[in-house]
Amino acid sequence: MLKRGLERGEVLRALGEVFRAHGYEGASLTLITEATGLGKGSLYHLFPGGKEQMAAEVLAEIDGWFERHIFAPLRTADDPARAIAAMIAGVDQYFHSGDRVCLVGMVALGSARDSFAEAVDGYFARWQTALASLLRRSGLTTSQAQRRAEDALLTIQGALVLSRARGDAKIFRRALSDLTARLLAPPA
């Protein structure tokens, strides 16, 4: 039972990459065994719920990463400019400057959405709320802050889609840079 906790984290990261690369439906058990190095026996031992549980745990782990590195800092920060820069840097890092796709957004578009609707909605909801709370502290009204946070999330998602579609990661970096300015702009 070699260090289960650690192993599971590794497995989840590999699973995440497979789902990102092939989508939920496209990630066959064959691909999954190749990517994780685990046979079906181990896989179903670790995830008795099968593919659905794997995807659910991957989404949960992504959610956890963002909670720790993005959401929580936003909620507690007192310097808006610094907090926003940190969020943008974290996002840039997580998405490998546009080379990596957002699994949550991908799931949202696909037919697997219904199975993971709560996780998908919760992820974006908490992000928006955390960012809006920071923006409100920086002087915006509640509705301005919410609207601007919504714009930020949508911009990030759109930049990922367009970067991927055009095969040009620079689009993503440009969008992040513009977004920073837009988030820091004084209330309209």
Add this chain to the structure above:
Amino acid sequence: MLKRGLERGEVLRALGEVFRAHGYEGASLTLITEATGLGKGSLYHLFPGGKEQMAAEVLAEIDGWFERHIFAPLRTADDPARAIAAMIAGVDQYFHSGDRVCLVGMVALGSARDSFAEAVDGYFARWQTALASLLRRSGLTTSQAQRRAEDALLTIQGALVLSRARGDAKIFRRALSDLTARLLAPPA
């Protein structure tokens, strides 16, 4: 051979909805026969190239629709405000105010991207060029126009993703409305 040309259009529309609803990988031949009312015999008679040809023709038809209703008007319009309003209205109509997902963006994110890379890239490239040409005529520099057009496409895609993820089509409509203002704003 009952009105082949017309029939094919109908079939392509049905195919588009199936791909939109289930993605390229998820759209099984069973689902396709159900959605189109056509047996495998007819399907493979109409599309000897199988699923890949179906998807390619669907993408081409989408491209054609946008070419006719969005791109061409942008290129020839002389009133920027009116042209942008028309584009936004067309986009709102096409995506059913956020209820419908963008198949091109979906393909771009999935693993089928490589098979349709050219079609996907061309779609966005032509859109961006057409919009940028209008914006340049409205007084922006070439690079300002290109950047602002890029922002428009990315906003639309992101709004579709986020609307879907949160199950709230109002996000899409808000984004379109904001986008209109942003596109018409004077050069920075």
Add this chain to the structure above:
DNA sequence: AGGAGATTGTACCGATCGGTACACAGAGTC
């Protein structure tokens, strides 16, 4: 009417799908 070509449903193909069964391997305990 009857032949030609377009169109269709159905049976079928091998491959692969997600998932299960189960025999076995290692490590810890006594």
Add this chain to the structure above:
DNA sequence: GACTCTGTGTACCGATCGGTACAATCTCCT
């Protein structure tokens, strides 16, 4: 060294995958 108990590889399951074969049908032309 036998007894667990957690892991693991492998064979196998029925279902479904995308695709093919082909005979039956339909439509049109003469």
